[in-house]
Amino acid sequence: MNRRNVVGTLFFLLAALAVLLLPQLPWVSDFRAQQFAYVGIYFIALLGLNLLTGITGQISLGHGAFMLIGGYTTAILMSEQDPPLELAGHQFTGDMRDIWTIPIAGLVAGLAGFLFGFPALRLTGLYLALATFAVAVAAPAVVKKYEGFTGGGGGINLFEAGTRTKATSITDPVTFEETRIPIKILGIDIPTFNEWLYYLCWTIALVMFAGAWLLLRGRFGRSLRAVRDSELAAASSGVNLARYKTLAFGISAFYAGVAGSLLAIATTFVNPDTFPITLSIFLLVGVVVGGLGSLWPLVFGAIFIHFMQIEWAQRTEAVVPDFLPILGNIDTDAPGAPAVAFGVVLILIMLAFPGGAAGLVRTLRSLALRGYHRAR
Amino acid sequence: MADFIQQIVGGLGDGAIYGALALALVLIHRATGVINFAQGEMAMFTTYIAWSLMENHGWSYWPAFAATLVFAFALGVGIQRVVIAPVANASVLTVVIMTIGLVLTFNGLAGLIWSAEIRAFPSAFPNETWQLGDVSISQESVGTFGVVVALVALLWAFFQFTKIGLALRASALNPEASRLVGVRVGWMLAVGWGLAAMLGAVAGMLAAPSAFLEPTMMQAILIYAFAAAVLGGIDSPFGAIAGGLLLGVGLNLIGTYIDFVGADLRLPVTLLIILIVLLVRPAGLFGKTVTRRV
Numbered sequence: 001m002n003r004r005n006v007v008g009t010l011f012f013l014l015a016a017l018a019v020l021l022l023p024q025l026p027w028v029s030d031f032r033a034q035q036f037a038y039v040g041i042y043f044i045a046l047l048g049l050n051l052l053t054g055i056t057g058q059i060s061l062g063h064g065a066f067m068l069i070g071g072y073t074t075a076i077l078m079s080e081q082d083p084p085l086e087l088a089g090h091q092f093t094g095d096m097r098d099i100w101t102i103p104i105a106g107l108v109a110g111l112a113g114f115l116f117g118f119p120a121l122r123l124t125g126l127y128l129a130l131a132t133f134a135v136a137v138a139a140p141a142v143v144k145k146y147e148g149f150t151g152g153g154g155g156i157n158l159f160e161a162g163t164r165t166k167a168t169s170i171t172d173p174v175t176f177e178e179t180r181i182p183i184k185i186l187g188i189d190i191p192t193f194n195e196w197l198y199y200l201c202w203t204i205a206l207v208m209f210a211g212a213w214l215l216l217r218g219r220f221g222r223s224l225r226a227v228r229d230s231e232l233a234a235a236s237s238g239v240n241l242a243r244y245k246t247l248a249f250g251i252s253a254f255y256a257g258v259a260g261s262l263l264a265i266a267t268t269f270v271n272p273d274t275f276p277i278t279l280s281i282f283l284l285v286g287v288v289v290g291g292l293g294s295l296w297p298l299v300f301g302a303i304f305i306h307f308m309q310i311e312w313a314q315r316t317e318a319v320v321p322d323f324l325p326i327l328g329n330i331d332t333d334a335p336g337a338p339a340v341a342f343g344v345v346l347i348l349i350m351l352a353f354p355g356g357a358a359g360l361v362r363t364l365r366s367l368a369l370r371g372y373h374r375a376r
Numbered sequence: 377m378a379d380f381i382q383q384i385v386g387g388l389g390d391g392a393i394y395g396a397l398a399l400a401l402v403l404i405h406r407a408t409g410v411i412n413f414a415q416g417e418m419a420m421f422t423t424y425i426a427w428s429l430m431e432n433h434g435w436s437y438w439p440a441f442a443a444t445l446v447f448a449f450a451l452g453v454g455i456q457r458v459v460i461a462p463v464a465n466a467s468v469l470t471v472v473i474m475t476i477g478l479v480l481t482f483n484g485l486a487g488l489i490w491s492a493e494i495r496a497f498p499s500a501f502p503n504e505t506w507q508l509g510d511v512s513i514s515q516e517s518v519g520t521f522g523v524v525v526a527l528v529a530l531l532w533a534f535f536q537f538t539k540i541g542l543a544l545r546a547s548a549l550n551p552e553a554s555r556l557v558g559v560r561v562g563w564m565l566a567v568g569w570g571l572a573a574m575l576g577a578v579a580g581m582l583a584a585p586s587a588f589l590e591p592t593m594m595q596a597i598l599i600y601a602f603a604a605a606v607l608g609g610i611d612s613p614f615g616a617i618a619g620g621l622l623l624g625v626g627l628n629l630i631g632t633y634i635d636f637v638g639a640d641l642r643l644p645v646t647l648l649i650i651l652i653v654l655l656v657r658p659a660g661l662f663g664k665t666v667t668r669r670v
Contacts, residue, residue, distance in 0.1 A: 053469070122658075123654055127654055129413075130602055130650065133599075134599055134603075138646070141640060141642075285476075339481070339483050340485055343483075347474060
C-alpha cells in the first residue's frame with residue numbers, strides 16, 4: 001500500500017468513528033439524529049449524481065426521478081394498503097421488511113438509469129440537461145396515472161405498516177409504567193427510531209462512499225473522467241463511450257435509488273410531491289456546493305441542502321433588502337424563502353468559488369503548505 | 377366535427393403561448409448557445425409584476441401590459457450582464473447551473489413577495505364565444521393567437537429592417553467579425569436576453585388567465601415550450617412558432633380523442649415528443665442539420 005492509500009484509509013476509519021459516536025454526544029438530541037440521517041441520505045444521492053455529472057460530465061437535472069423510483073419500490077414492497085396495491089395480478093400485502101427493500105430499490109432504479117442511458121447516448125450537453133429535466137417534471141404525472149399500483153396522488157402511508165422497523169413501548173395495565181422496547185441489532189439496543197435511522201443511513205452511506213472511492217480510483221474512474229474531458233480523445237484511446245456512459249447512468253441511478261428508498265423509510269410516507277422537480281435541482285446545487293468531481297466534500301453539499309431547506313433559509317430575513325416591500329408584504333416564512341437562498345448562493349458560488357467546498361479545501365491546503373515551507 | 381374544430385382553435389391559442397416562449401428560448405440559443413432554464417420563471421415573475429400593477433396600484437390592463445414589457449426587457453438585459461456574461465466562456469454545465477440558480481431565485485422571490493396563493497389574472501379578451509354554425513370559437517384563443525402573430529411580425533421587422541436588428545443578427549452569426557466592424561457584441565447579447573424576457577412576459581400574461589397565476593404556473597408551459605423549440609428546430613425562430621402551434625393542437629387532439637392520455641398524461645407525452653425528436657431528427661422539423669468538424 002502506498003502512502004496515499006494509508007492516509008486515505010486512516011481518514012476513512014476516523015470518519016467512520018465520528019459517524020458512530022455522533023448521536024451519543026450529549027448535545028445531539030434525537031431530533032438532530034434524525035436530521036443527520038437525512039444528511040446521510042442526501043450524501044448518498046449526491047455521490048451518485050456527482051459520479052454522473054461531476055466525473056463523467058453528463059448533466060442530469062432529473063435525478064429526483066431515480067430517487068422516486070427507489071422510494072416507490074420500497075414503499076410498494078412494504079405497503080399494507082387496503083385495498084392492496086396491485087401489479088399484473090400480484091397483490092402487495094406487506095411482503096418485505098423495510099431494510100431488505102433497500103438493495104432492491106437500488107437495483108430497480110439502477111436498471112432504469114442504465115436503460116435511460118441508451119437514449120441519453122445520443123444527447124449531449126444542453127440536450128441531455130433538457131431531456132432529464134423533462135423526465136423529472138413528467139415523472140409525478142406518471143405516478144398519479146397508475147393509481148392502483150402507486151397509490152396515485154394520495155401516496156402510500158407506511159407509518160402503520162408491520163414491515164416497518166420501530167421502537168415500541170408497552171404500558172403495564174396495573175402500574176401504568178411504560179417500558180420501552182428498543183430496536184435490537186446484532187445484540188445492541190437502539191432506543192429510538194431516529195437513532196436507528198441515523199445508523200442505517202450512515203452505515204449505508206459509508207459503504208457506498210467506500211464503493212465510489214474504490215470504483216473511481218482506478219481504470220474505471222480514469223475512463224469516466226476521460227469521457228468528461230474529451231469524448232474524442234477517450235474514444236481514440238480505446239474507451240468504449242457507450243459502455244461507460246450507460247454504466248455511469250446505471251451506477252448513478254443505483255445510488256439515487258438507495259437514497260430514495262431511505263427517504264421513504266425515513267418519512268414513512270411517499271407521494272409524488274415527496275420527489276418534486278425542486279429535489280432534482282437541489283441535488284445539483286448540493287453537488288456544486290460540495291465541488292463537482294469531488295468525493296468526501298460532498299458531505300458539505302448534503303449538509304447545505306438539508307439545513308438550508310429546514311432552518312437556515314428562515315433566517316434570510318435580515319438579508320432581504322428593505323426596498324422590496326413596495327411590491328407587497330415580505331414573509332420570510334413563506335415557502336419561497338429556501339428557494340431564493342438556494343438560488344442566490346448557487347449563483348454566488350459559481351461566480352466566486354466554482355470549485356465548491358472541495359476547491360476551497362484545496363486552496364486552503366496549498367496556502368497552509370506554502371506557509372509551512374516558507375517558515376522552514 | 378364541431379368539437380374537432382373547437383379543439384383545433386383552442387390548440388392554436390395554447391400553441392401560440394408555447395410558441396412565444398419557445399421563440400424566447402430560440403433567440404437566446406441562437407445568440408449565446410445556451411438554453412435558458414429560467415425562461416419560464418422569468419415569465420412568471422414579470423406576470424406577477426403586471427398583476428401587482430393592476431391589483432395593488434390600480435392600473436388598467438394595457439398600460440400594465442406595456443410597463444411589464446419594459447420591465448421584462450430591463451430584467452433580461454440586467455441578468456445577462458450580471459449573471460450570464462461572467463461565465464460566457466465557461467462550460468455548458470456552468471451556464472446551465474447559472475440558469476438553474478435563476479430558476480430558484482425567481483421562483484422563491486415570487487413566493488416571498490406575493491405568496492404561493494393562486495391568483496386570478498384578468499384577460500385582455502372577453503370570455504365569450506363566436507358562433508359559426510355548430511362551432512363555438514373562444515374569443516380568448518383567437519385573441520391570444522392574434523397577439524402572438526402580431527408580436528412575431530413586429531420582431532421580424534425589427535430584426536430585418538433596423539440597424540440594431542442587423543447588429544443582433546451579425547453578432548449571433550459571427551461575434552468576432554462583428555466586433556471587428558464595431559458592433560458591441562456583449563451588449564447585443566444582452567439585448568437578445570431582453571427581447572427574450574419580453575416574449576416570455578407576453579407568454580406569461582397570455583397564459584395567466586387560464587393557467588392562474590402562481591409561482592409554479594410556467595413550469596409545465598416551459599416544458600411545452602422546450603418541446604416546441606426542439607420540434608421546430610432549436611435554431612429556427614419560425615420553427616419555434618410552428619412547433620408551438622403544432623404541439624398545442626396536437627396535445628389538444630390527443631388529450632380529447634385518446635382516452636388513455638386525457639388531461640393527466642400531457643407532460644409525459646410531451647417528454648416522449650422531446651425524446652423522439654432529439655433521437656430521430658435532432659435538427660427538428662425546420663432546423664438546419666449542423667455538421668461538426670472534429
